[in-house]
Amino acid sequence: MGYTLFAPIPLLGRRAEVSHIDTLLTQPESRFVLVSGAVGMGKSKLLRECDSRAGRCGWMVAKGYEDEVLRVTHETNQVTFCRQLWCSLAATSTSTAVKTPNISIQVDQVLDRINAFVKVLVLIDGFHVSPEFSPWFKDVFLAALKHCRAPVLTMVADISAELTALETLADEQINLGPLDRAEVREYFLAIKELVAPPLKETEIETYVEQGSPHPDLLAGLLRLLPLAARSESVPAQECMRVKS
Numbered sequence: 536m537g538y539t540l541f542a543p544i545p546l547l548g549r550r551a552e553v554s555h556i557d558t559l560l561t562q563p564e565s566r567f568v569l570v571s572g573a574v575g576m577g578k579s580k581l582l583r584e585c586d587s588r589a590g591r592c593g594w595m596v597a598k599g600y601e602d603e604v605l606r607v608t609h610e611t612n613q614v615t616f617c618r619q620l621w622c623s624l625a626a627t628s629t630s631t632a633v634k635t636p637n638i639s640i641q642v643d644q645v646l647d648r649i650n651a652f653v654k655v656l657v658l659i660d661g662f663h664v665s666p667e668f669s670p671w672f673k674d675v676f677l678a679a680l681k682h683c684r685a686p687v688l689t690m691v692a693d694i695s696a697e698l699t700a701l702e703t704l705a706d707e708q709i710n711l712g713p714l715d716r717a718e719v720r721e722y723f724l725a726i727k728e729l730v731a732p733p734l735k736e737t738e739i740e741t742y743v744e745q746g747s748p749h750p751d752l753l754a755g756l757l758r759l760l761p762l763a764a765r766s767e768s769v770p771a772q773e774c775m776r777v778k779s
């Protein structure tokens with residue numbers, strides 16, 4: 536039996552974090568949550584998991600243009616941020632203005648858009664904030680969310696150094712440490728058929744034994760292996776072969 540279909544690599548491990556996120560999703564309240572962790576620890580992966588779980592339990596998930604995640608970069612200002620969020624929230628409504636990226640949107644219009652939904656999850660993956668944007672985000676945007684009729688769960692993920700300015704405002708912080716040995720093994724077993732030649736069990740044991748005490752190296756491997764395994768037919772995603 537060959538391997539012909541492709542499916543995303545599932546989230547492995549992180550059971551405590553996922554269970555906590557499930558709790559947040561079943562208690563629709565306005566909350567501000569930071570997700571921190573070193574490079575490659577799986578912050579984006581966790582946010583994507585959150586996205587799919589939230590969608591399944593009725594949350595409107597705000598994303599960036601064309602299903603990309605929302606990000607704050609040094610170029611982001613209040614105008615581009617509001618526009619991105621507004622367009623994202625318009626994407627599932629009947630509005631035809633959704634693909635109008637050059638109009639100016641005020642924060643009140645974003646709030647109106649949020650209030651059109653029962654509950655909204657705002658996922659921001661990356662917070663490389665400029666000194667001009669930071670005070671607006673904290674003092675205007677986050678403050679305004681508290682007055683929304685709809686519960687808004689806002690999650691911002693980045694390395695902890697980028698999130699320092701937000702720490703005092705956060706209701707909670709999820710910090711991702713390295714995966715434990717069992718989870719690392721699970722990861723290698725899940726991808727072993729994806730690389731050429733496939734990983735042998737003995738090789739996997741070596742990586743687990745020698746890699747687990749070096750979480751930074753493992754984080755690097757986690758990032759590189761899906762690239763090595765990426766199929767030409769599915770260029771933009773990490774993928775895993777599943778038995779047909």
Ligand SMILES: Nc1ncnc2c1ncn2[C@@H]1O[C@H](COP(=O)(O)OP(=O)(O)OP(=O)(O)O)[C@@H](O)[C@H]1O
Binds near residue numbers: 545549694
């Ligand atoms: N728990 C996990 N289960 C499955 N895959 C994972 C897990 N954690 C990380 N990965 C994979 O490892 C790679 C790095 O993870 P990810 O991009 O989520 O890290 P990150 O913390 O967001 O990194 P960065 O700081 O660069 O944004 C990705 O290919 C991701 O799919």
Ligand SMILES: [Mg+2]
Binds near residue numbers: 578579580660
């Ligand atoms: Mg990331």
